[in-house]
Amino acid sequence: MTGRLAIVGIGPGAAELVTPLATETLAAATDLVGYGPYLARVPERPGQKRHASDNREELARAREALALAVLGRNVAVVSSGDPGVFAMASAMFEAIETGLEAWKSIEVTVVPGVSAMFAAAAKAGAPLGHDFCVISLSDNLKPWELVERRLAAAAQAGFVMALYNPISRARPWQLGRALDRLRAALPAATPVIFGRAAGRPDERIETVRLDEARPDMADMATCIIVGSTETRLIERQDRAPLVYTPRYSRESSR
Amino acid sequence: MTGRLAIVGIGPGAAELVTPLATETLAAATDLVGYGPYLARVPERPGQKRHASDNREELARAREALALAVLGRNVAVVSSGDPGVFAMASAMFEAIETGLEAWKSIEVTVVPGVSAMFAAAAKAGAPLGHDFCVISLSDNLKPWELVERRLAAAAQAGFVMALYNPISRARPWQLGRALDRLRAALPAATPVIFGRAAGRPDERIETVRLDEARPDMADMATCIIVGSTETRLIERQDRAPLVYTPRYSRESSR
Numbered sequence: 001m002t003g004r005l006a007i008v009g010i011g012p013g014a015a016e017l018v019t020p021l022a023t024e025t026l027a028a029a030t031d032l033v034g035y036g037p038y039l040a041r042v043p044e045r046p047g048q049k050r051h052a053s054d055n056r057e058e059l060a061r062a063r064e065a066l067a068l069a070v071l072g073r074n075v076a077v078v079s080s081g082d083p084g085v086f087a088m089a090s091a092m093f094e095a096i097e098t099g100l101e102a103w104k105s106i107e108v109t110v111v112p113g114v115s116a117m118f119a120a121a122a123k124a125g126a127p128l129g130h131d132f133c134v135i136s137l138s139d140n141l142k143p144w145e146l147v148e149r150r151l152a153a154a155a156q157a158g159f160v161m162a163l164y165n166p167i168s169r170a171r172p173w174q175l176g177r178a179l180d181r182l183r184a185a186l187p188a189a190t191p192v193i194f195g196r197a198a199g200r201p202d203e204r205i206e207t208v209r210l211d212e213a214r215p216d217m218a219d220m221a222t223c224i225i226v227g228s229t230e231t232r233l234i235e236r237q238d239r240a241p242l243v244y245t246p247r248y249s250r251e252s253s254r
Numbered sequence: 255m256t257g258r259l260a261i262v263g264i265g266p267g268a269a270e271l272v273t274p275l276a277t278e279t280l281a282a283a284t285d286l287v288g289y290g291p292y293l294a295r296v297p298e299r300p301g302q303k304r305h306a307s308d309n310r311e312e313l314a315r316a317r318e319a320l321a322l323a324v325l326g327r328n329v330a331v332v333s334s335g336d337p338g339v340f341a342m343a344s345a346m347f348e349a350i351e352t353g354l355e356a357w358k359s360i361e362v363t364v365v366p367g368v369s370a371m372f373a374a375a376a377k378a379g380a381p382l383g384h385d386f387c388v389i390s391l392s393d394n395l396k397p398w399e400l401v402e403r404r405l406a407a408a409a410q411a412g413f414v415m416a417l418y419n420p421i422s423r424a425r426p427w428q429l430g431r432a433l434d435r436l437r438a439a440l441p442a443a444t445p446v447i448f449g450r451a452a453g454r455p456d457e458r459i460e461t462v463r464l465d466e467a468r469p470d471m472a473d474m475a476t477c478i479i480v481g482s483t484e485t486r487l488i489e490r491q492d493r494a495p496l497v498y499t500p501r502y503s504r505e506s507s508r
Contacts, residue, residue, distance in 0.1 A: 012366075016275035019368065024270070058501070082368070084375045086501075090383025093498035097488050104490050110376035112266075112368045114273065114336070121338045122364035129344025131404055133387045133413060142384075142503035150385055150411045157407035158400070159387060234351050236358050244347035247312070247340075249396035 003030075005069040005106050006076045007092050009083040009113020010041055014199035017114045025111050026076050033065040034078030034088070042078060058088065062095035066103045082115040086136050086164045116223045117162040120195025123205045125234070125242035127193060127225045130249065132160040137167075137174050144174065148181050155185035160231060160245050163224040167215055175215040175224075182226060183210055191227040191243050194218055207233070207243055257284075259323040259360050260330045261346050263337040263367020264295055268453035271368045279365050280330050287319040288332030288342070296332060312342065316349035320357045336369040340390050340418045370477045371416040374449025377459045379488075379496040381447060381479045384503065386414040391421075391428050398428065402435050409439035414485060414499050417478040421469055429469040429478075436480060437464055445481040445497050448472055461487070461497055 006025045011017035026032065026042050036052040051068075053061045062077070069075045079088035089110050096103050121128045133154040137147060154161050167175045182190075188211035196204040196219065206217060210226070218224060230249055234242040260279045265271035280286065280296050290306040305322075307315045316331070323329045333342035343364050350357050375382045387408040391401060408415050421429045436444075442465035450458040450473065460471060464480070472478060484503055488496040 009372075011273070014275070016278070017273050017366065019265070019271045019273055021268070021270035082372045084372060084380045084382045086383075089376075089380035090498055090501045093380050093383075093486075093488060093496055094500055096496070097486065097498075104488065108496070110380065112271065112372040112376040114366045114368060115372070118263075118336045118338060118366040118369070122343075122366040126338045126343035126347050126364065128338045128388075129340075129347075131387070131389045133385070133408075134382075135385045141501050146412070146503055150413065153407050153411035154387075157404045159404065232347075232351065234347060234358065242347055242350070242362070244344055244351075246348055247344045247395050249400055 002106055003069040003072045004074050005065060006109045006111055007079060007083045007089045008076050008111040009079050009081060009087070010038065011114040012081055012116045012119035012199050013041070013197060017119065017199060019111070019113065022111050022113060026078070028074065029076035030074045031068050032076050032078055033061055033068070038078045038080050058091035059095055062088070062092045063099060065092070066095055066099060066106065069106045070100070070102050080116070082113045083110055084112065085115050085134065116198065117225065119198035120193060120205065120223045121225060123195060123198050123203070124193045124207060124225070126244040127191070127227055127231060128160055128162065129245040129247060130160060130228070130230065131158070132162060134162045134164065136164045137178055138165040138171060139174060147178065151178055151181050152185055155182060158228050158230070158249070160228045161226040163226065166218040166222055166224050168220050175218060179213050179215065186210055187229060190229065191231050191233060193225040193243060194222055195225060196222040207241060256360055257323040257326045258328050259319060260363045260365055261333060261337045261343045262330050262365040263333050263335060263341070264292065265368040266335055266370045266373035266453050267295070267451060271373065271453060273365070273367065276365050276367060280332070282328060283330035284328045285322050286330050286332055287315055287322070292332045292334050312345035313349055316342070316346045317353060319346070320349055320353060320360065323360045324356050334370070336367045337364055338366065339369050339388065370452065371479065373452035374447060374459065374477045375479060377449060377452050377457070378447045378461060378479070380498040381445070381481055381485060382414055382416065383499040383501060384414060384482070384484065385412070386416060388416045388418065390418045391432055392419040392425060393428060401432065405432055405435050406439055409436060412482050412484070412503070414482045415480040417480065420472040420476055420478050422474050429472060433467050433469065440464055441483060444483065445485050445487060447479040447497060448476055449479060450476040461495060
């Protein structure tokens with residue numbers, strides 16, 4: 001008897017941003033699989049089993065979830081943000097494709113969620129209001145040269161950028177190099193938003209100029225949004241400025 | 255006495271994807287402002303006023319909302335998807351920047367939501383599982399040449415793409431030109447997902463090869479996701495294939 005598997009996005013952290021579909025799916029599961037701190041955000045439920053794992057173990061975690069589902073369990077894989085954006089969904093499908101044939105007949109659903117970049121953008125204004133790119137700065141699974149090439153292409157084409165996985169103990173120098181690359185391509189006054197833990201008690205949202213952006217303004221919980229030449233600041237009395245990218249573009253084809 | 259204004263994302267359409275924060279914010283408002291069909295998704299509440307407008311009237315709608323808030327009303331502007339992604343947030347900030355000085359002192363918040371592209375991606379698998387771009391095909395507010403330049407830059411740099419506003423009665427030829435541009439830059443077998451009304455009763459999710467993609471597969475309610483050369487299909491018996499983009503990239507710097 002084959003079970004079911006849902007990959008569930010629980011959003012950026014605040015309980016009030018967990019969708020009803022995510023809440024219901026998590027409540028109906030017999031087994032929850034995920035990174036420990038994300039599992040800790042899900043309310044306890046009697047009889048439900050929890051399988052916590054370390055952050056770096058995406059593929060092992062995915063296989064564990066599939067092994068449970070194929071035995072007839074109703075498994076929910078807990079993912080932060082939206083599970084399709086640098087989270088668990090892609091690892092799950094990689095495990096299905098490269099794994100046991102029986103895993104392909106498991107009923108798999110993805111429950112979308114509010115992403116960290118949307119939560120950070122909302123706190124700052126509407127910096128993602130026009131065409132934008134989403135780039136992971138991690139070079140664990142792709143060559144660093146490709147990251148730099150994409151940053152340059154995005155800047156050159158006038159995209160706003162949301163940067164995921166900016167820095168960690170194992171990747172200390174990459175963000176500095178990325179900021180240098182961006183400074184070579186964009187005006188010094190380009191707004192850069194460091195959006196940390198948006199909507200959580202330890203939230204910190206900071207907007208600086210590109211020439212003032214430093215790697216130590218970010219940590220693992222930060223999503224960085226880099227404006228385009230069209231991104232604007234609305235200064236306000238006694239409040240943080242609002243940052244938005246207009247719907248129109250004055251840029252012509254270069 | 256100055257009121258408050260919230261720009262609220264109600265997600266892609268299904269009630270089960272409206273966050274609790276959106277539900278509470280809408281319930282607490284004295285006035286709801288928005289495009290008629292989006293307002294119709296919000297439960298009626300006695301004493302609450304509704305100000306419905308046409309779809310093309312973003313800036314006029316934004317000014318109406320600000321004029322109400324400055325009089326002390328508690329206004330919620332209803333937006334589909336995430337309000338920061340080709341929706342109402344950017345228009346609101348444009349109206350604030352270009353409008354009355356008093357509007358700048360209104361307390362403005364943005365309530366993020368699940369975007370249409372996340373809902374469409376979730377139904378297909380995890381096509382946005384790696385670096386991606388989000389591009390509006392509308393040339394109402396930017397030159398068409400810029401759209402083509404961004405499509406070419408995104409394809410060249412190996413980004414997956416989510417395409418918003420693909421086609422309408424007023425913009426009948428743009429999608430065909432965009433697909434031709436992409437065919438010139440990407441392999442014929444590149445997966446293209448036409449994700450229409452994901453999560454709603456009239457949902458239709460269709461995955462085709464780029465060389466088979468036609469403009470009549472889309473309408474105004476469609477978000478199109480174009481894979482990269484790394485995007486993969488998992489074929490399954492008696493079910494639609496799963497589409498995902500791996501977390502790793504085998505592509506080197508070109």
